[in-house]
Amino acid sequence: MPRWLHILIAAAVTGVFLFIAYHLFLKQELFRFAVCDGAKAYQVCLPKGHTVFGIDISHHQGKINWERLKKGNPDEPPISFVYMKATEGSSHSDMRYSDNWIKAKENGFTRGAYHYFSPASSGERQAEMFISKVKLESGDLPPMVDIEEKPKDRELFIAELKKFILKVEEHYGVKPIIYSYAKYYNRYLKDEFFNGYDLWVAHYYVDNPAIKREWKLWQFSDIGRLPGIKERTDINAINGGIDTLQNMLIK
Numbered sequence: 001m002p003r004w005l006h007i008l009i010a011a012a013v014t015g016v017f018l019f020i021a022y023h024l025f026l027k028q029e030l031f032r033f034a035v036c037d038g039a040k041a042y043q044v045c046l047p048k049g050h051t052v053f054g055i056d057i058s059h060h061q062g063k064i065n066w067e068r069l070k071k072g073n074p075d076e077p078p079i080s081f082v083y084m085k086a087t088e089g090s091s092h093s094d095m096r097y098s099d100n101w102i103k104a105k106e107n108g109f110t111r112g113a114y115h116y117f118s119p120a121s122s123g124e125r126q127a128e129m130f131i132s133k134v135k136l137e138s139g140d141l142p143p144m145v146d147i148e149e150k151p152k153d154r155e156l157f158i159a160e161l162k163k164f165i166l167k168v169e170e171h172y173g174v175k176p177i178i179y180s181y182a183k184y185y186n187r188y189l190k191d192e193f194f195n196g197y198d199l200w201v202a203h204y205y206v207d208n209p210a211i212k213r214e215w216k217l218w219q220f221s222d223i224g225r226l227p228g229i230k231e232r233t234d235i236n237a238i239n240g241g242i243d244t245l246q247n248m249l250i251k
Helices: 003-031 066-071 097-106 123-133 154-172 182-188 192-196 242-248
Strands: 053-057 079-088 110-116 144-146 177-181 199-202 217-224 233-238
Touching: 053 217, 066 097, 079 097, 079 123, 079 233, 079 242, 097 110, 110 123, 123 154, 144 154, 154 182, 177 182, 177 217, 182 199
Parallel strands: 053 079, 079 110, 110 144, 144 177, 177 199, 199 217
Antiparallel strands: 053 233, 217 233
16 A cells, blocks of 8 residues: 555544544533634623523522622623522432522522432432422422433333422422433433423533424523622523513413
């Protein structure tokens, strides 16, 4: 084989390797520092075509200055909704949930509560835990279940998750929202049952979430900075305008 052909093959292999490495590993990291092709707020690039934004919080954000958060920054769109972690598994409640829940309403935020689902305990017990801590009112957002832990037994996991969802739905009279990462959903949650529930998809540093079904909310960044919150915060967009958010509220 001539030397020039060796060089050509090596260059082609290197090119393919770099292309794959860029799209699988480097693109997401570089996107953090890319110049925004549009608006920028909360120190992150906002996705094009979206105008209604919100955050999700837990004890990781520490004690929030709600009055400062409400005031916001004059050159940024307002935070239209706040979801807060209430419970996890069958025995854990977030240490800041009660305070966050009260302060969010006092400061005029549309609020919602979520549960972090664990494969380690039954769906019914986890639903009972969530229900015992979360009292929803008219004007609140539907409950959300956060699903991101890899199950050892997918079929058993799906069965318990369905029990949780159905029990929560029965209690509150409203369908809960399913939250998960795009890759996780595509791998573990492709089930006809879940298509009947609104999806909150997490996919960072991309132009659009890589998922083939419709979604209601998109967590597009985990490095947002907001006034009144010391730690970095997840930023989310509604798939639609303010009317979409209003139509989600519990009547």
